[in-house]
Amino acid sequence: MTVVTAADFAEELKALDATLRNIESVLDLDKLRRHQVQLEEAASAPDLWDDQARAQQVTSQLSYANGEIARLEGLRQRLDDAHVLLELAEAEGDPSAFAEVGTEVIGLRKAIDELEVRTLLSGEYDSREALVAIRAGAGGVDAADFAEMLLRMYLRWAERHGYQTEVYDTSYAEEAGLKSATFAVKAPYAYGTLSVESGTHRLVRISPFDNQGRRQTSFAGVEVLPVVEQTDHIDIPENEIRVDVYRSSGPGGQSVNTTDSAVRITHVPTGIVVTCQNEKSQLQNKASALRVLQARLLERKRQEEQAKMEGLKTDAAGSWGDQMRSYVLHPYQMVKDLRTEEETGNPSSVFDGEIDDFIEAGIRWRKQRELADEAA
CATH class of the missing domain: 3.30.70.1660 (Alpha-Beta Plaits)
Structure with missing residues (x-):
């Protein structure tokens, strides 16, 4: 049976951090936030619903931008929290805390892998609705x-x-x-x-x-x-x-x-x-x-x-x-x-x-x- 050490968890979290940084770069989180602000301004316009097709497009894009930003920021926060949890587990030598770190690492790996797939969508029409x-x-x-x-x-x-x-x-x-x-x-x-x-x-x-x-x-x-x-x-x-x-x-x-x-x-x-x-x-x-x-x-x-x-x-x-x-x-x-x-x-x-x-x-x-x- 393989024993997973604190060093193993630290290495895994380091790798996940590098992957998430690459995803944030490819998806351009700063640009996404700027686009979110523009969409919020468009959504608050009093005449927005005069053009229903345009209004639906704006609200759909804003919902998507909000979701993507929340997803990226949520993963970043979870990763930071996992680092803190690992440090506490090491300091206290608490087996249950190490187990909690292991569970969170598995969850983070799956979530980051799923998000990484988005960076593979680079075709001419990939960003379109379907x-x-x-x-x-x-x-x-x-x-x-x-x-x-x-x-x-x-x-x-x-x-x-x-x-x-x-x-x-x-x-x-x-x-x-x-x-x-x-x-x-x-x-x-x-x-x-x-x-x-x-x-x-x-x-x-x-x-x-x-x-x-x-x-x-x-x-x-x-x-x-x-x-x-x-x-x-x-x-x-x-x-x-x-x-x-x-x-x-x-x-x-x-x-x-x-x-x-x-x-x-x-x-x-x-x-x-x-x-x-x-x-x-x-x-x-x-x-x-x-x-x-x-x-x-x-x-x-x-x-x-x-x-x-x-x-x-x-x-x-x-x-x-x-x-x-x-x-x-x-x-x-x-x-x-x-x-x-x-x-x-x-x-x-x-x-x-x-x-x-x-x-x-x-x-x-x-x-x-x-x-x-x-x-x-």
């Missing part, structure tokens, strides 16, 4: 049910982090679940964080929809796009789109599914189709659908530019492989990422939004691939 689209794949009603489980998983993940979300479209399947859903995660770096979730997800379980209780394998696809900003210059001429209106389907109330408020926009040159039906107003749905269309066109443009640079054929799915994560509920319980080998034996916690370990492993995996590609 649009997430989920589609049921092969597997019939089980696949539709799985798509709804994934929607809840990501919304719960966002809720756990205090990130605002907005569901733009939910297309319900006939028997159960969803054919597709599109929603936004309105937090800085949501795209960079969630982009590693793109790909095909697989579920293996005893089907609750099979009266013979047979095991069923079903699939769902997840697509993550960066939200378009005004500087992106994604112009869509009116003569290139076809707009259809129809009555919303699925659960609703008041005027949501009693008027022709749902909107379907087809981009004629590319064949891209987007829908939005979750707002009461046809104009609101059209505006949301246009934002989703712009995001898809931006992603298409990015992929084409990347493919041109690499001399490769554009294949969004191929960059992740056909399957990126398996959720097995029978004959054993396990969720495993097929790229990173990250796994857990607690699928229920994963479906309840506890996916940070998978996301962090995915971000590190992607960075390693990027570095390997650069070296090659």
